[in-house]
Amino acid sequence: MMxxxxxxxxxxxxxxxxxxxxxxxxxxxxxxxLWFTGLSGSGKSTIACALESALVNMGKHCYRLDxxxxxxxxxxxxxxxxxxxxxxxxxxxxxxxxxxxxxxVTLSSFISPYIEDRDAARKLCDAEGLKFVEVYVKVPLxxxxxxxxxxxxxxxxxxxxxxxxxxxxxxxxxxxxxMVLDTSELSxxxxxxxxxxxxxxxxxxxx
Amino acid sequence: MMxxxxxxxxxxxxxxxxxxxxxxxxxxxxxxxLWFTGLSGSGKSTIACALESALVNMGKHCYRLDxxxxxxxxxxxxxxxxxxxxxxxxxxxxxxxxxxxxxxVTLSSFISPYIEDRDAARKLCDAEGLKFVEVYVKVPLxxxxxxxxxxxxxxxxxxxxxxxxxxxxxxxxxxxxxMVLDTSELSxxxxxxxxxxxxxxxxxxxx
Numbered sequence: 325m326m327x328x329x330x331x332x333x334x335x336x337x338x339x340x341x342x343x344x345x346x347x348x349x350x351x352x353x354x355x356x357x358l359w360f361t362g363l364s365g366s367g368k369s370t371i372a373c374a375l376e377s378a379l380v381n382m383g384k385h386c387y388r389l390d391x392x393x394x395x396x397x398x399x400x401x402x403x404x405x406x407x408x409x410x411x412x413x414x415x416x417x418x419x420x421x422x423x424x425x426x427x428x429v430t431l432s433s434f435i436s437p438y439i440e441d442r443d444a445a446r447k448l449c450d451a452e453g454l455k456f457v458e459v460y461v462k463v464p465l466x467x468x469x470x471x472x473x474x475x476x477x478x479x480x481x482x483x484x485x486x487x488x489x490x491x492x493x494x495x496x497x498x499x500x501x502x503m504v505l506d507t508s509e510l511s512x513x514x515x516x517x518x519x520x521x522x523x524x525x526x527x528x529x530x531x
Numbered sequence: 532m533m534x535x536x537x538x539x540x541x542x543x544x545x546x547x548x549x550x551x552x553x554x555x556x557x558x559x560x561x562x563x564x565l566w567f568t569g570l571s572g573s574g575k576s577t578i579a580c581a582l583e584s585a586l587v588n589m590g591k592h593c594y595r596l597d598x599x600x601x602x603x604x605x606x607x608x609x610x611x612x613x614x615x616x617x618x619x620x621x622x623x624x625x626x627x628x629x630x631x632x633x634x635x636v637t638l639s640s641f642i643s644p645y646i647e648d649r650d651a652a653r654k655l656c657d658a659e660g661l662k663f664v665e666v667y668v669k670v671p672l673x674x675x676x677x678x679x680x681x682x683x684x685x686x687x688x689x690x691x692x693x694x695x696x697x698x699x700x701x702x703x704x705x706x707x708x709x710m711v712l713d714t715s716e717l718s719x720x721x722x723x724x725x726x727x728x729x730x731x732x733x734x735x736x737x738x
Binding site: 335336337338339340341342346347350351373374375376377378380381382383385387388389393397398401411415418419421422423425426427428448513516517520 | 544625
Protein backbone atom coordinates (compact mmCIF):
# COMPACT_ATOMS: atom_id res chain seq x y z
CA MET A 325 0.00 0.00 0.00
CA MET A 326 2.72 2.42 1.03
CA UNK A 327 4.60 1.82 -2.18
CA UNK A 328 1.52 2.20 -4.35
CA UNK A 329 0.59 5.47 -2.68
CA UNK A 330 4.07 6.82 -3.03
CA UNK A 331 4.36 5.94 -6.69
CA UNK A 332 6.12 8.66 -8.61
CA UNK A 333 3.61 9.57 -11.24
CA UNK A 334 4.40 13.22 -11.66
CA UNK A 335 8.09 13.58 -12.22
CA UNK A 336 9.61 16.44 -14.15
CA UNK A 337 13.19 16.94 -15.12
CA UNK A 338 15.07 19.03 -17.59
CA UNK A 339 18.02 18.14 -19.77
CA UNK A 340 21.48 19.32 -18.85
CA UNK A 341 23.08 19.78 -15.48
CA UNK A 342 21.42 21.34 -12.47
CA UNK A 343 23.30 24.59 -11.91
CA UNK A 344 24.97 25.61 -8.70
CA UNK A 345 22.52 28.51 -8.47
CA UNK A 346 19.60 26.09 -8.58
CA UNK A 347 21.15 24.13 -5.73
CA UNK A 348 21.77 27.28 -3.71
CA UNK A 349 18.20 28.47 -4.31
CA UNK A 350 16.71 25.19 -3.23
CA UNK A 351 18.63 25.46 0.05
CA UNK A 352 18.08 29.24 0.44
CA UNK A 353 21.76 29.77 1.13
CA UNK A 354 25.10 29.91 -0.62
CA UNK A 355 27.59 27.13 -0.20
CA UNK A 356 30.90 28.30 1.24
CA UNK A 357 33.85 27.16 3.33
CA LEU A 358 34.66 28.39 6.81
CA TRP A 359 38.21 27.24 7.36
CA PHE A 360 39.02 27.21 11.09
CA THR A 361 42.76 27.13 11.72
CA GLY A 362 44.71 27.34 14.95
CA LEU A 363 46.73 25.45 17.53
CA SER A 364 45.59 22.21 19.08
CA GLY A 365 43.37 23.27 21.98
CA SER A 366 42.61 26.67 20.48
CA GLY A 367 38.91 25.91 20.34
CA LYS A 368 38.36 25.34 16.61
CA SER A 369 36.09 22.34 16.97
CA THR A 370 34.22 23.85 19.91
CA ILE A 371 33.32 26.87 17.79
CA ALA A 372 32.50 24.75 14.73
CA CYS A 373 30.17 22.53 16.79
CA ALA A 374 28.35 25.45 18.38
CA LEU A 375 28.12 27.28 15.06
CA GLU A 376 26.69 24.18 13.41
CA SER A 377 24.01 24.02 16.09
CA ALA A 378 23.19 27.73 15.69
CA LEU A 379 22.91 27.41 11.91
CA VAL A 380 20.70 24.32 12.08
CA ASN A 381 18.45 26.19 14.51
CA MET A 382 18.21 28.94 11.88
CA GLY A 383 17.12 26.34 9.30
CA LYS A 384 20.47 26.45 7.52
CA HIS A 385 22.42 23.48 6.30
CA CYS A 386 26.00 22.86 7.20
CA TYR A 387 28.50 20.08 7.67
CA ARG A 388 31.65 19.80 9.68
CA LEU A 389 34.84 18.26 8.37
CA ASP A 390 37.19 17.39 11.20
CA UNK A 391 39.65 14.80 12.35
CA UNK A 392 36.88 12.47 13.45
CA UNK A 393 35.37 11.98 10.01
CA UNK A 394 38.45 12.56 7.84
CA UNK A 395 41.48 11.02 9.51
CA UNK A 396 39.89 7.59 9.91
CA UNK A 397 38.23 7.70 6.51
CA UNK A 398 39.33 9.57 3.42
CA UNK A 399 42.80 10.27 4.80
CA UNK A 400 43.42 7.06 6.71
CA UNK A 401 46.24 6.17 4.31
CA UNK A 402 48.19 9.31 5.24
CA UNK A 403 50.77 9.67 7.99
CA UNK A 404 52.48 12.72 9.42
CA UNK A 405 55.40 13.27 7.05
CA UNK A 406 55.63 16.74 5.51
CA UNK A 407 54.34 15.31 2.22
CA UNK A 408 51.42 13.52 3.87
CA UNK A 409 50.45 16.60 5.89
CA UNK A 410 50.24 18.63 2.72
CA UNK A 411 48.22 15.90 1.00
CA UNK A 412 45.96 15.72 4.08
CA UNK A 413 45.07 19.41 3.79
CA UNK A 414 44.86 19.22 -0.01
CA UNK A 415 42.21 16.48 0.11
CA UNK A 416 40.28 18.32 2.82
CA UNK A 417 40.34 21.46 0.67
CA UNK A 418 39.03 19.50 -2.33
CA UNK A 419 36.22 17.92 -0.31
CA UNK A 420 35.31 21.25 1.32
CA UNK A 421 35.08 22.75 -2.18
CA UNK A 422 32.68 19.98 -3.28
CA UNK A 423 30.47 20.54 -0.22
CA UNK A 424 30.42 24.29 -0.88
CA UNK A 425 29.52 23.62 -4.52
CA UNK A 426 26.67 21.44 -3.24
CA UNK A 427 25.33 24.45 -1.32
CA UNK A 428 26.45 23.49 2.15
CA VAL A 429 28.01 25.90 4.67
CA THR A 430 31.10 23.81 5.22
CA LEU A 431 32.99 24.04 8.51
CA SER A 432 36.52 22.71 8.25
CA SER A 433 38.33 22.32 11.53
CA PHE A 434 41.99 21.31 11.34
CA ILE A 435 45.18 22.79 12.79
CA SER A 436 46.40 23.33 9.19
CA PRO A 437 49.60 25.03 10.41
CA TYR A 438 51.17 26.02 7.09
CA ILE A 439 50.25 29.13 5.14
CA GLU A 440 51.02 27.47 1.82
CA ASP A 441 48.60 24.60 2.44
CA ARG A 442 45.79 26.89 3.59
CA ASP A 443 46.34 29.17 0.62
CA ALA A 444 46.11 26.18 -1.70
CA ALA A 445 42.71 25.32 -0.18
CA ARG A 446 41.63 28.92 -0.63
CA LYS A 447 42.69 28.90 -4.27
CA LEU A 448 40.54 25.85 -4.99
CA CYS A 449 37.46 27.78 -3.87
CA ASP A 450 38.54 31.03 -5.52
CA ALA A 451 38.98 29.25 -8.84
CA GLU A 452 35.39 27.99 -8.60
CA GLY A 453 33.90 31.28 -7.47
CA LEU A 454 33.13 29.88 -4.03
CA LYS A 455 33.57 31.93 -0.85
CA PHE A 456 36.43 30.83 1.41
CA VAL A 457 36.51 32.31 4.90
CA GLU A 458 39.71 31.78 6.85
CA VAL A 459 38.94 31.93 10.56
CA TYR A 460 42.03 32.20 12.70
CA VAL A 461 41.20 30.73 16.09
CA LYS A 462 43.89 32.52 18.03
CA VAL A 463 45.10 31.69 21.47
CA PRO A 464 48.47 32.10 23.21
CA LEU A 465 50.41 28.85 23.20
CA UNK A 466 50.55 28.76 27.01
CA UNK A 467 46.74 28.94 27.18
CA UNK A 468 46.33 26.13 24.66
CA UNK A 469 48.94 24.09 26.53
CA UNK A 470 47.20 24.76 29.83
CA UNK A 471 43.90 23.53 28.36
CA UNK A 472 45.51 20.47 26.73
CA UNK A 473 42.12 18.72 26.34
CA UNK A 474 43.61 15.59 24.79
CA UNK A 475 46.85 15.53 26.79
CA UNK A 476 48.82 15.98 23.58
CA UNK A 477 50.99 18.90 24.69
CA UNK A 478 52.10 16.89 27.70
CA UNK A 479 53.13 14.02 25.44
CA UNK A 480 54.86 16.40 23.02
CA UNK A 481 56.82 18.02 25.86
CA UNK A 482 57.81 14.56 27.06
CA UNK A 483 59.05 13.75 23.55
CA UNK A 484 56.43 11.05 23.06
CA UNK A 485 54.98 12.91 20.04
CA UNK A 486 57.37 14.34 17.48
CA UNK A 487 56.66 17.29 15.20
CA UNK A 488 53.81 18.66 17.32
CA UNK A 489 52.54 22.04 16.20
CA UNK A 490 53.59 24.80 18.61
CA UNK A 491 56.19 22.62 20.35
CA UNK A 492 58.65 21.28 17.78
CA UNK A 493 56.83 22.21 14.59
CA UNK A 494 55.77 25.74 13.64
CA UNK A 495 52.30 27.21 13.48
CA UNK A 496 52.30 29.84 10.74
CA UNK A 497 49.78 32.52 11.69
CA UNK A 498 47.39 33.64 8.95
CA UNK A 499 48.53 36.98 7.51
CA UNK A 500 45.15 38.17 6.22
CA UNK A 501 42.40 35.95 7.63
CA UNK A 502 38.80 37.01 7.11
CA MET A 503 38.17 36.57 10.83
CA VAL A 504 40.25 36.35 14.01
CA LEU A 505 38.67 34.87 17.11
CA ASP A 506 40.77 35.06 20.27
CA THR A 507 39.29 32.34 22.42
CA SER A 508 41.26 33.44 25.46
CA GLU A 509 39.24 36.67 25.46
CA LEU A 510 35.89 35.99 23.76
CA SER A 511 33.03 33.86 25.03
CA UNK A 512 31.87 30.96 22.89
CA UNK A 513 28.58 32.79 22.47
CA UNK A 514 30.36 35.83 21.05
CA UNK A 515 32.45 33.64 18.74
CA UNK A 516 29.36 31.96 17.32
CA UNK A 517 27.63 35.31 16.89
CA UNK A 518 30.64 36.73 15.08
CA UNK A 519 30.58 33.83 12.62
CA UNK A 520 26.84 34.06 11.99
CA UNK A 521 27.10 37.82 11.52
CA UNK A 522 29.95 37.38 9.06
CA UNK A 523 27.92 34.85 7.07
CA UNK A 524 24.89 37.12 7.09
CA UNK A 525 26.82 40.28 6.23
CA UNK A 526 28.31 38.47 3.23
CA UNK A 527 24.93 37.28 2.03
CA UNK A 528 25.78 33.61 2.48
CA UNK A 529 22.69 32.64 4.48
CA UNK A 530 20.26 33.78 1.81
CA UNK A 531 19.83 33.27 -1.92
CA MET B 532 22.59 49.61 6.92
CA MET B 533 22.42 46.10 5.48
CA UNK B 534 24.80 44.81 8.10
CA UNK B 535 23.01 46.53 10.97
CA UNK B 536 19.67 45.13 9.85
CA UNK B 537 21.06 41.66 9.51
CA UNK B 538 22.77 41.64 12.89
CA UNK B 539 22.46 38.30 14.59
CA UNK B 540 20.82 39.17 17.87
CA UNK B 541 18.87 36.02 18.48
CA UNK B 542 21.17 33.07 18.10
CA UNK B 543 20.61 29.81 19.89
CA UNK B 544 22.82 26.79 20.01
CA UNK B 545 23.19 23.72 22.13
CA UNK B 546 26.32 22.01 23.36
CA UNK B 547 27.50 18.82 21.73
CA UNK B 548 27.35 17.74 18.15
CA UNK B 549 24.40 18.15 15.85
CA UNK B 550 23.17 14.63 15.20
CA UNK B 551 22.71 13.09 11.79
CA UNK B 552 18.98 12.85 12.52
CA UNK B 553 18.84 16.60 13.09
CA UNK B 554 20.53 17.16 9.73
CA UNK B 555 18.18 14.75 7.98
CA UNK B 556 15.14 16.41 9.59
CA UNK B 557 16.23 19.87 8.59
CA UNK B 558 16.45 18.67 4.97
CA UNK B 559 13.29 16.50 5.15
CA UNK B 560 15.14 13.58 3.62
CA UNK B 561 17.68 10.90 4.46
CA UNK B 562 21.19 11.11 3.12
CA UNK B 563 22.14 8.09 1.02
CA UNK B 564 24.35 7.00 -1.86
CA LEU B 565 23.11 5.95 -5.28
CA TRP B 566 26.12 4.28 -6.84
CA PHE B 567 25.71 4.12 -10.62
CA THR B 568 28.05 1.58 -12.18
CA GLY B 569 28.35 0.41 -15.76
CA LEU B 570 30.36 0.55 -18.98
CA SER B 571 31.53 3.79 -20.52
CA GLY B 572 28.59 4.96 -22.62
CA SER B 573 26.05 2.96 -20.61
CA GLY B 574 24.22 6.13 -19.61
CA LYS B 575 25.22 6.50 -15.95
CA SER B 576 25.78 10.24 -16.06
CA THR B 577 22.73 10.85 -18.23
CA ILE B 578 20.52 9.16 -15.64
CA ALA B 579 22.28 10.88 -12.74
CA CYS B 580 21.83 14.30 -14.36
CA ALA B 581 18.15 13.77 -15.11
CA LEU B 582 17.53 12.28 -11.65
CA GLU B 583 19.23 15.28 -10.04
CA SER B 584 16.92 17.59 -11.96
CA ALA B 585 13.85 15.58 -10.96
CA LEU B 586 14.84 15.57 -7.30
CA VAL B 587 15.56 19.31 -7.23
CA ASN B 588 12.14 19.88 -8.79
CA MET B 589 10.69 17.87 -5.90
CA GLY B 590 12.47 20.15 -3.42
CA LYS B 591 15.04 17.50 -2.55
CA HIS B 592 18.76 18.02 -2.21
CA CYS B 593 21.30 16.00 -4.06
CA TYR B 594 24.80 16.19 -5.44
CA ARG B 595 26.55 14.36 -8.21
CA LEU B 596 30.06 13.00 -7.92
CA ASP B 597 31.50 12.25 -11.34
CA UNK B 598 34.66 12.43 -13.38
CA UNK B 599 34.23 16.13 -13.97
CA UNK B 600 34.46 17.17 -10.34
CA UNK B 601 36.61 14.33 -8.97
CA UNK B 602 39.27 13.40 -11.51
CA UNK B 603 40.58 16.96 -11.88
CA UNK B 604 40.29 17.71 -8.18
CA UNK B 605 40.45 15.29 -5.28
CA UNK B 606 41.86 12.49 -7.42
CA UNK B 607 44.08 14.46 -9.76
CA UNK B 608 47.16 12.81 -8.27
CA UNK B 609 45.96 9.34 -9.31
CA UNK B 610 46.68 7.56 -12.57
CA UNK B 611 45.25 4.38 -14.04
CA UNK B 612 47.38 1.66 -12.45
CA UNK B 613 45.45 -1.07 -10.65
CA UNK B 614 46.46 0.48 -7.32
CA UNK B 615 45.40 3.97 -8.35
CA UNK B 616 42.07 2.75 -9.71
CA UNK B 617 41.29 1.15 -6.38
CA UNK B 618 42.36 4.30 -4.51
CA UNK B 619 40.22 6.36 -6.91
CA UNK B 620 37.09 4.42 -6.00
CA UNK B 621 38.07 4.27 -2.32
CA UNK B 622 38.24 8.07 -2.07
CA UNK B 623 34.98 8.47 -3.97
CA UNK B 624 33.34 6.02 -1.58
CA UNK B 625 34.63 7.97 1.42
CA UNK B 626 33.42 11.30 0.02
CA UNK B 627 30.03 9.83 -0.94
CA UNK B 628 29.71 8.58 2.64
CA UNK B 629 30.39 12.08 4.00
CA UNK B 630 27.77 13.59 1.68
CA UNK B 631 25.23 10.97 2.74
CA UNK B 632 26.05 11.67 6.39
CA UNK B 633 25.41 15.36 5.65
CA UNK B 634 21.90 14.44 4.49
CA UNK B 635 22.43 14.68 0.75
CA VAL B 636 21.09 12.18 -1.80
CA THR B 637 24.46 11.48 -3.35
CA LEU B 638 24.69 10.34 -6.96
CA SER B 639 28.00 8.71 -7.75
CA SER B 640 28.64 8.06 -11.41
CA PHE B 641 31.80 6.11 -12.26
CA ILE B 642 32.45 2.99 -14.30
CA SER B 643 33.80 1.35 -11.10
CA PRO B 644 34.34 -1.98 -12.91
CA TYR B 645 35.51 -4.14 -10.00
CA ILE B 646 33.19 -5.85 -7.54
CA GLU B 647 35.73 -5.61 -4.74
CA ASP B 648 36.04 -1.83 -5.03
CA ARG B 649 32.27 -1.30 -5.16
CA ASP B 650 31.76 -3.60 -2.21
CA ALA B 651 34.33 -1.61 -0.24
CA ALA B 652 32.34 1.58 -0.94
CA ARG B 653 29.18 -0.20 0.18
CA LYS B 654 30.82 -1.35 3.40
CA LEU B 655 31.78 2.22 4.29
CA CYS B 656 28.10 3.20 4.21
CA ASP B 657 26.90 0.01 5.88
CA ALA B 658 29.31 0.57 8.77
CA GLU B 659 27.81 4.02 9.32
CA GLY B 660 24.19 2.93 8.96
CA LEU B 661 23.80 4.82 5.69
CA LYS B 662 21.82 3.44 2.75
CA PHE B 663 23.90 2.40 -0.27
CA VAL B 664 22.00 1.70 -3.48
CA GLU B 665 23.98 -0.01 -6.22
CA VAL B 666 22.42 0.86 -9.57
CA TYR B 667 23.70 -1.31 -12.39
CA VAL B 668 23.35 0.68 -15.59
CA LYS B 669 23.32 -2.25 -17.94
CA VAL B 670 23.83 -2.16 -21.64
CA PRO B 671 25.30 -4.66 -24.12
CA LEU B 672 28.90 -3.79 -24.98
CA UNK B 673 28.07 -3.40 -28.67
CA UNK B 674 25.40 -0.80 -27.86
CA UNK B 675 27.80 1.17 -25.64
CA UNK B 676 30.47 0.92 -28.32
CA UNK B 677 28.01 2.06 -30.99
CA UNK B 678 27.10 5.11 -28.86
CA UNK B 679 30.76 5.91 -28.04
CA UNK B 680 29.88 9.49 -26.99
CA UNK B 681 33.49 10.42 -26.23
CA UNK B 682 35.14 8.38 -28.98
CA UNK B 683 36.93 6.30 -26.35
CA UNK B 684 35.98 2.86 -27.67
CA UNK B 685 37.37 3.79 -31.06
CA UNK B 686 40.66 4.78 -29.45
CA UNK B 687 40.72 1.66 -27.31
CA UNK B 688 40.11 -0.56 -30.38
CA UNK B 689 42.91 1.27 -32.14
CA UNK B 690 45.19 0.55 -29.18
CA UNK B 691 45.54 4.24 -28.34
CA UNK B 692 44.04 3.67 -24.87
CA UNK B 693 45.23 0.69 -22.86
CA UNK B 694 43.26 -1.09 -20.16
CA UNK B 695 39.88 0.21 -21.32
CA UNK B 696 36.92 -1.36 -19.54
CA UNK B 697 35.04 -3.76 -21.81
CA UNK B 698 37.84 -3.91 -24.39
CA UNK B 699 41.05 -5.00 -22.70
CA UNK B 700 40.01 -4.69 -19.07
CA UNK B 701 37.06 -6.51 -17.49
CA UNK B 702 33.78 -5.08 -16.28
CA UNK B 703 32.60 -7.20 -13.38
CA UNK B 704 28.80 -7.15 -13.35
CA UNK B 705 27.13 -6.54 -9.98
CA UNK B 706 25.87 -9.80 -8.52
CA UNK B 707 23.14 -8.37 -6.29
CA UNK B 708 22.56 -4.73 -7.19
CA UNK B 709 19.57 -2.94 -5.66
CA MET B 710 18.54 -1.78 -9.14
CA VAL B 711 19.25 -2.77 -12.73
CA LEU B 712 18.48 -0.27 -15.48
CA ASP B 713 18.91 -1.56 -19.02
CA THR B 714 19.34 1.63 -21.01
CA SER B 715 19.07 -0.22 -24.31
CA GLU B 716 15.45 -1.02 -23.44
CA LEU B 717 14.18 1.67 -21.03
CA SER B 718 13.52 5.32 -21.78
CA UNK B 719 15.36 7.93 -19.73
CA UNK B 720 12.02 8.96 -18.29
CA UNK B 721 11.38 5.44 -17.04
CA UNK B 722 14.88 5.21 -15.60
CA UNK B 723 14.43 8.42 -13.64
CA UNK B 724 11.02 7.29 -12.41
CA UNK B 725 12.43 3.96 -11.29
CA UNK B 726 15.09 5.73 -9.22
CA UNK B 727 12.64 8.17 -7.65
CA UNK B 728 10.25 5.34 -6.85
CA UNK B 729 13.04 3.35 -5.25
CA UNK B 730 14.04 6.32 -3.10
CA UNK B 731 10.43 6.91 -2.10
CA UNK B 732 9.66 3.26 -1.42
CA UNK B 733 12.67 3.12 0.87
CA UNK B 734 11.63 6.23 2.76
CA UNK B 735 14.70 8.19 1.71
CA UNK B 736 12.87 11.29 0.47
CA UNK B 737 11.14 11.95 3.79
CA UNK B 738 12.16 12.18 7.42
